[in-house]
Amino acid sequence: MGNFIYRARRxxxxxxxxxxxEENLPGVIRSTGFFWLATRPGYTGFWxxxxxxxxxxxxxxxWSAIPATMCPTMPKPGFLHANIGLKELAMPGRSWY
Structure with a gap:
């Protein structure tokens, strides 16, 4: 078993x-990622x-295709920003509150 990462600037x-x-890729069990199409330069696709x-x-x-005035402000480095309610963190047999 192994892995492969494809990166390109085009x-x-x-x-x-x-x-x-669409085709069957022999030997590939799972693949996932993001891609960039030449016909849609401002958008990202996923598979x-x-x-x-x-x-x-x-x-x-x-992000580079969005005007800076429309981008959200980013939290300071090292600061974890999450908007998750406590009930969303509940797991069977475990209490988060």
């Missing part, structure tokens, strides 16, 4: 990527594949 060509997303089942679609916009 976007994928949609007509070449689509067949790859997730387990066994023979694959899903892919629009994930959102790249």
């Amino acid at each position: 976007p994928f060509h949609p007509e070449r990527l689509y067949p790859l997303l 997730s594949r387990t066994g023979g089942v694959s899903i892919y679609g629009l994930a959102g916009q790249w």
